[in-house]
Amino acid sequence: MKVLLSWLRDFVDVPGRPEEIAATMSVRGFAVEGIEHLADGDAVIDFEVTGNRPDCMSVSGMAREVATAFGLQVRRPAVSTSIRRANAAGENGPALHLASLKTVERGDIEIVIESPELCPRYAGAVAEVTIGPSPEWMQSRLRAAGVRPTSNLVDITNYVLLELGQPMHAFDHATIAGGQIRVRTARPGETLKTLDGRQRTLSPDMLVIADAEHAVAVAGVMGGADSEVTAETKTIVLESAHFNALSVRRTSKALGLKTEASMRFERGTDPRLPVTAMERACALLEMIGAGTARGTVVDRYPVRVEPNVLKLRRERITGLLGVSIPDGDVRRVLEALGFALRDADAGWDVTVPTRRVDVTREVDLIEEVARHCGFDRIPTTFPALTVPPPPLDPRIARTRQLRALATGQGFSEAVTFGFTSAPAAEAFAASEAIVPIKNPLSEAFAVLRPSLLPGLVESAGRNIRRGQRDVQLFEVGNRFTRQDGESQAIAFIWTGAGRTPHWSERTRDVDFFDAASFVSTLADTFDAAARLQPLATPPTYLVAGQAAEIIAGGKSANGGAASTVRVGHVGRLTPNVGELLGLPAEVAGYVGEVDIESLAQFRRTALKATAPPRFPAIDRDISILVDDTTPAQAVRDTVRTLALPQLVSLREFDRYAGKGIPEGKVSLSLRLTFRAADRTLTDAEVQSAMDDVLSALETKHGAAQR
Amino acid sequence: MSETASDRSTIDALREDFRARIAAASTDAAVKTLADEFLSRKSGSVTGLMKTLGTLPPDARREFGALVNALKQEIETSVDERRQALAAARPPADAVDVTLPPRTRAVGHVHPLMLVRQQVEDIFTHMGYEILEGPEVEDDFHNFEALNMPPDHPARDMQDTLYLGSPIVGGTWGAHRGSVPDAQVRAATLLRTHTSAMQIRYMKTFPPPVRIIVPGRVYRRDNLDLTHTPMFQQFEGLVVGEGVTMANLKGTFKAMLTALFGDVKIRLRPSFFPYTEPSAEVDMSCHKCAGAGCAICKQTGWLEILGSGMVHPAVFEAVGYDPDAVTGFAFGIGIERLAMLKYGVEDIRLFYENDVRFLEQFS
Ligand SMILES: [Zn+2]
DSSP: EEEEEEHHHHHHOSOOHHHHHHHHHTTTTTTTTEEOTTTOOOOEEOOOTTTGGGGGGSHHHHHHHHHHHOOOOOOOOEEEOOOOOOTTTTSSOOOOOOOOEEEEEEEESEEESSSSTTOOOEEEEEEEOOOOOOOOHHHHHHTTOOOOOOOOOHHHHHHHHHHHHHHHHHHEGGGGGGGGGEEEETTOOOEEEBSOOOEEEEETTTEEOOSSSSEEEEETTTBBBBOOOOOOOOOEEEEEOOOOOOHHHHHHHHTTTTOHHHHHHTTTTOOOOOHHHHHHHHHHHHHTTSSEEEEEEEEEESSSSOOEEEEEEEHHHHHHHSOOOOHHHHHHHHHTTTTTEEEEETTTEEOOOTTOOOOSSHHHHHHHHHHOOOGGGOOOOOOOOOOOOOOOOHHHHHHHHHHHHHHHHEEEEEEOOOOOOOHHHHHTSOOOOOOOOSSSSSGGOOOOOOOSSSHHHHHHHHHHTTTOOOOOOOOOEEEEEEOOOEEEEEEEEEEEEEOOOOOTOOOBBBOHHHHHHHHHHHHHTTEEEEEEEOOOSOOHHHEEEEEEEEEEOOTTTTTTOOEEEEEEEEEEEOOOHHHTTOOTTSSSSEEEEEHHHHHHTOOOOSOOOOOOOSSOOEEEEEEEEEEETHHHHHHHHHHHHHEEEEEEEEEEEEEEEEEEEOOEEEEEEEEEEEESSSSOOOOHHHHHHHOOOOOEEEEEOOEEEE | OHHHHHHHHHHHHHHHHHHHTTOOOOOOHHHHHHHHHHTHHHHHHTHHHHHHHGGGGGHHHHHHHHHHHHHHHHHHHHHHHHHHHHHSSSTTOOOTEEEEEOOOOOOOOOOHHHHHHHHHHHHOOOTTOOEOOOOOOOOOHHTTGGGTTEEEEEGGGOOOEEEEEEEEEEOOGGGGGGTTTTTOSSEEEEEESSTHHHHHHHHHSSSOEEEEEEEEEESSSSOOOOSSOOOOEEEEEEEEETTTTHHHHHHHHHHHHHHSSSOOOEEEEEETTTTEEEEEEEEEEEEETTTSTTTTTTTTEEEEEHHHHHEEEEHHHHHOOTTTTEEEEEEEHHHHHHHHHHHHHOOHHHHHHHOHHHHHHHH
């Protein structure tokens, strides 16, 4: 709300420079967006008026706040019987005159309100006019407020709107069929060409102003082009009404039409204001020589709006603010703002002016008191702790743990958006699983991300295009699909060096086993064991032959069958998916994503420690020849199936194919570690176990010992 | 005799020359070259002198021979000593050049927004708050209606909402509290525009007193620019109980901002949020210029830092709390805003580009 200082001073004799006024008001709820100093020494203060204060979207409304803040009186416009034409110098120009209008039931215009709940009040008056430009003082005031002057009549309606906050409208009387104004809802399919030249189709929930035949304006939003005042107009009908806020808001939204009038009506205007505004407009008509009002006003007011009376309790003020405010201050502030106070039990009964649509409860009154007494009067104290604080949410604790783990493994944390483009999402999930956004900002943010990977791949691509080569990024965040809803995951991408390059050794690029290593560390953090299962037909984003499902299970000391669950995927990113997301096709990217909730279920809630083994372990290494298509996991499973009680671990330590190994075969070297809890094992015991192992491997895989 | 004298001076010159050069011979090879120059059978200069002995008369030969021999011995001894010294100074076979770069293990970096988030979580944990996360997708009731924003409320325009094409099941919360009846969003229809939605879920589930912090991502239909992103991160705070006042709210912010930025002053300005009354914007005295005015605070000395207020009675009514029995305060802080101020970041988009050279600065 741009307020011209001299216009403000018509209403209140506020002293001081505009900066001082701005500073005072900005700590009373009116932030100042800027101050513009004009050539003539005047100034425009641009106040930010919050959405709950339509009463301050006018000079007089702001004047009331300024007067309260500075302890001054406000001047009100008054009926004058000696309205003189303003002279060129502007003397008497803006003076706060109201015209004397006689209220009549039916005057030169007939007004019928068919929908009183949507239009509780409608005032109309007729005037003879001579259309031309308005005087310079009026034009410059409008310009200062950010409104472009047009003709004297339109300027008057805008002037009243800015000054008093009452939107007004003028119709060319000659175009109003039957001399009748009907306030009614639109008929099905009814159309109206609005002032902006667009043909609008109205719906039956929209309120219109109509003449005896058809709609001439969308009530509270915009007038019709056919009833517009033109240079030839001789007689006008002036409208000053009160419309239902919600109705105007819905209509304005449905038509996609926001105007100065609709912005005020939809927030709530003062039902007591229309006639005063009409008197002001008629006075201005004469003051600037734009015409003569006929001296009557038809005021239809079928639904009277009575002011609210609220209880205000003294102890409630103290209880909410934490400081007691003297009665005198409460009264002074509220009365200056136009509230009426009557002493009552433990406080006051407060009558709320009808313009204050935001004040409906006791707390609203307390806010008024606090606002003008100053928030700086409130002391600084701490809330009392009355119950023991609860434990940290394990979700937060585990996110922190994951963050520490991932950064320890060389990954930097990325934060990417929760939405992505449809093509990006479709590379990571079936299209029927993807959740679209109904009103997306752009194609790039059209769907919820079904995976954290699109954002990570994009981030890695950006890094690489900016000249980075070795990129390790992870993110912990939520993803969304239709079937699984919202779920939390950790995902990573790794490009470039598989380990930090050093002068002493050959550089090695990241490979599948680096990625797998991180997955296994992740599982370990949650007391789970991760098994990677090759995927014959991997998801679109993973390269065949380097793609695996991550199957997690609980770590059970006794080797018992714990249930397993698929927790995610790991593998090499498909070059064309990478390219789609800006990762150059020649860059090998390894990615993985794990569902945190699925993995976290394996976390042991209570940790029971055991002492380290007392008896030594015995290692046995064997090398066997198996088909090169035999997965290591199959060999491992064969040994596990034997359920050897003293076998504590089994690990491949070499895999070799080539010279000296028959075509189609591979040499696999295994280290088996045996141990008993209660004694040192004998060679014979271990040998017997090894015999079982070898014979099982021979039977199951045709394995020959080398 | 003059011949002898001249030869004597030749010997002295050779000795001088040798002594000067043996000290500078820093490798075995240099020592050998030097030794050869003087003692080589074929061309050594001392050897040369020896060869001239036969031409001298016996007396001179004896006298001069002794001098040459002495020089020869001195040279041989020096060469040996020098060789030993060099051998002693030579590093052992398994010595390394300790000035070469070490082998490093890559260590990643925590995202600056998460650093700030963890810090704020810790501050409030120490003040006895429960920290919990909520779902990012929400329904209209929790995001708007229960927060005193019924359908068609103008304040909904303040938060341009992103709606889902079809409803989905949202995430869970509060698992650590046991079975929470309202723990899951059954049919989420929008991306939450603020973490305030969790106020409702929490209060509908647990009776007062309440003291919670809800960090998380929120979404608005905003275009990317220097200060806006369509997704950003917030902290919601809610304290409800008997006798909770606006003075408590002030004290809490003072403590939090001092912990984050050092000794700063705070200022409350009246504002408007539908779910609080009174509502206040909280300003902090500029931590860079201590209130004197600088580019960061646009010469005002103050920085707008968060929105807050006393919980609106309509919100209490929506969750079944008695607004006459309890009061409370609520606040929302933008994590990006805090991180920008704390680390002097001027473009919010840097947080979402994930350029490793940007991230590497934070640890
Ligand atoms: Zn500053």
